[in-house]
């Protein structure tokens with residue numbers, strides 16, 4: 001392992017581990033206090049739960065019966081984010097609906113529980129609910145409106161990073177994985193990392209170290225000898241439909257269970273989730289049984305879900321704070337926990353985990369308060385009042401943004417690479433240009449994370465080929481690397497398709513495979529053709 | 530409105546206008562069997578024009594050079610693979626007869642021989658195939674001889690990048706150059722291979738393109754370009770372009786919808802009706818039943834219902850892409866006759882974890898079972914009906930994608946099915 005200082009990683013004040021919404025949120029919170037940091041992720045931004053969630057900006061109503069404290073937090077953050085980062089939010093409004101078979105008692109208590117948690121909740125007539133959302137079941141017997149909304153975590157993370165760079169010169173490095181720490185005198189001196197693309201080992205020196213590793217936070221804490229982070233893992237599976245089925249967020253009015261939330265995400269809808277305890281964080285994929293269960297449950301609320309065309313399913317793990325007791329996973333607190341690791345004999349390391357996408361700002365703030373104090377910086381956090389700048393180059397993650405800009409620009413020569421989501425050559429060029437952290441290693445996958453490319457009906461099967469060709473045309477790829485990246489990108493997209501391949505999707509997959517494998521030979525790249 | 534129904538009485542009805550359906554119609558035509566053919570646009574328009582026989586053995590590390598030897602090995606390994614149930618002689622005869630028909634109608638092919646051809650793909654990888662269109666034949670030869678060559682692509686044409694091609698094949702083809710030119714009279718924006726091909730049917734476009742190619746050629750003796758050399762007379766367009774440029778040219782298939790596939794479809798759609806086959810294009814058979822008198826097929830088009838009465842039927846409806854098989858959430862089904870489908874135990878077993886796994890996905894080996902005479906088996910394990918035969922990739926126990934054997938399975942099984950139909954018909958007569 002190198003102990004020498006690496007030129008690419010000059011000593012920084014703070015090293016943040018984990019490029020989800022929490023880690024990027026901390027990066028920005030610190031930058032607003034004038035503190036420079038380095039953020040690393042072993043994959044890329046939103047590789048964990050932040051890139052695989054429901055995209056629901058909770059009003060908190062979901063938790064009023066199980067976790068009123070989190071419910072109140074959600075409501076407060078919901079209002080803040082709608083004001084400070086409106087570009088990342090579609091204010092859809094939310095409905096809670098009970099259908100025949102759901103417990104009338106629960107439905108009856110709901111409004112009172114919301115009121116106690118400070119969540120505006122209005123009962124509406126069943127007929128009005130069905131006028132608002134014609135897809136709702138005719139077996140509805142109760143309906144409420146709450147201020148739920150849809151939120152784009154990719155854009156949040158990108159804009160957090162960009163704002164931090166602009167404010168304090170903070171830097172994000174993708175594909176850098178933490179392997180271990182150098183510790184002496186009750187402090188961490190350096191973090192040992194590996195660049196997963198080059199295989200190069202490097203050491204990052206900092207004064208403070210922050211573990212924002214989400215579900216992996218327990219593993220990372222243990223690398224520093226800390227065993228005070230205890231997590232349980234609950235796997236959740238979600239489905240993406242080809243069309244947007246409802247305008248509002250639609251929740252089932254019953255205690256949280258499988259398949260009872262449908263969230264719009266631009267041109268699609270997301271249905272979920274399931275909840276299963278797992279022991280292992282790797283090789284988490286949706287199973288046919290989980291997919292079927294979500295659909296069966298969801299269809300009770302919205303019958304069209306039974307026959308809808310699904311283009312994707314994915315699973316991520318929720319880290320649940322282990323508090324003892326035997327509560328069921330869904331009833332375990334959705335709150336977050338900050339550990340200062342003093343009890344573990346370390347004075348410059350902290351871990352923040354748990355919580356929600358909705359409460360990421362608050363999580364980041366509490367971790368940043370600690371870090372700033374430890375650095376002797378007494379400027380208060382300002383993320384509750386400073387708006388997140390609407391950043392031109394991060395707009396490509398928004399559904400509908402690419403087509404709108406393409407039409408407005410009116411340049412026929414700017415040919416479309418991704419036809420499902422209308423991502424053009426110039427859009428890809430801009431993404432490549434404005435992601436300095438990716439540098440020479442820009443891949444099809446990195447472009448897809450920063451745009452809608454590959455997220456439409458074809459799931460990257462066709463646009464992947466076109467983007468790959470384009471990157472050869474622009475000289476970015478000069479050897480067989482491009483095809484290997486294409487293969488890896490398709491392998492990755494496939495994980496999200498495998499469990500929903502029936503009907504039209506199976507037919508489309510057959511065509512894709514005939515092209516990718518039968519024709520291009522991506523199944524035998526390293527072999528002798 | 531019974532009088533509105535049009536009725537055709539034929540000896541053979543072929544269901545499916547993919548490679549297998551068209552091949553069956555060709556073989557039937559050559560045997561003077563009165564034939565009707567119907568089907569939707571199948572996978573044909575997606576094909577490269579390459580006719581594969583057997584290119585990759587199961588899970589092996591290198592491609593097949595001698596398909597005949599590989600077939601012998603396959604015979605030892607599997608009793609069920611459709612190609613194993615057809616004699617090598619029949620496969621040879623099938624390819625020869627099929628390629629000859631294509632040649633007679635304007636798309637010459639290399640002669641099916643003893644060895645596979647190392648064919649080029651648009652990404653600059655290579656693919657083992659058996660028979661290639663004459664317009665593409667110079668490519669593999671130039672590669673083998675490492676001749677000085679330039680690959681040309683076009684401003685606005687998606688899915689074909691000369692730089693990508695060169696970057697990937699460069700290792701085995703030193704000195705290969707990439708050039709980008711504008712297609713004659715093309716505006717800004719995306720241009721499509723089909724449009725380019727049709728415009729090259731005109732002498733003026735050819736002259737302009739030839740001038741541009743000559744300018745781009747540099748030191749190259751050979752030029753490779755995307756498959757756009759004409760729609761109906763590619764051999765003629767190629768000859769003209771070679772005359773005008775004084776260079777050897779070859780085509781490389783593009784991403785679909787590709788010109789070589791459309792060429793094949795249009796060739797069949799013109800040649801078969803011209804020689805007496807009843808073709809009802811762009812239609813699907815809604816119902817098929819058998820009784821004493823024969824088979825009855827019901828379908829309809831914009832003018833109303835159509836009925837075909839036939840003495841024998843070939844089912845060549847393909848797989849999921851074409852609707853010959855349906856992947857329902859709970860199981861895979863054959864929708865027309867509800868024939869039993871051999872398939873993995875459950876949906877969770879359809880696909881492996883990794884998409885590009887070289888072993889292929891179990892779902893691709895699903896399909897219908899047949900007896901030795903290529904008659905589909907019914908639920909009782911016996912032939913569903915003596916007059917029903919099946920051909921093409923609907924057959925179980927093959928993975929045409931991984932084994933690079935799509936056209937081979939289609940052509941050879943169509944040949945066998947027509948042989949059996951001929952037998953059935955002569956029995957009926959006798």
Ligand SMILES: Cc1cc2nc3c(=O)[nH]c(=O)nc-3n(C[C@H](O)[C@H](O)[C@H](O)COP(=O)(O)OP(=O)(O)OC[C@H]3O[C@@H](n4cnc5c(N)ncnc54)[C@H](O)[C@@H]3O)c2cc1C
Nearest residue numbers: 018020021022042048049050053054056178214236357358
């Ligand atoms: C199925 C599901 C649905 C959800 N839906 C919602 C919702 O609708 N609304 C809501 O508010 N919340 C939702 N959540 C919760 C929300 O997604 C998470 O709370 C939030 O995304 C957590 O962000 P994070 O940054 O803390 O962790 P993550 O996003 O998981 O980030 C951790 C990062 O650490 C990186 N990492 C791990 N190990 C290492 C290492 N050794 N070195 C370097 N980097 C490492 C990972 O690559 C990852 O990017 C959902 C969660 C799940 C699982």
Ligand SMILES: Cc1cc2nc3c(=O)[nH]c(=O)nc-3n(C[C@H](O)[C@H](O)[C@H](O)COP(=O)(O)OP(=O)(O)OC[C@H]3O[C@@H](n4cnc5c(N)ncnc54)[C@H](O)[C@@H]3O)c2cc1C
Nearest residue numbers: 545546547548549568569571581814846847921922935936
């Ligand atoms: C992208 C791609 C590239 C390919 N490249 C090659 C290649 O390079 N080399 C090669 O050898 N092969 C290639 N193939 C494979 C080849 O073209 C054929 O798919 C294969 O040979 C199977 O042919 P088939 O006739 O059995 O099925 P298909 O071609 O699928 O045809 C089935 C036909 O049945 C019809 N049908 C279905 N149901 C009904 C019904 N109820 N009534 C009437 N008609 C019906 C369909 O409309 C269709 O016309 C490629 C395929 C694809 C998709």
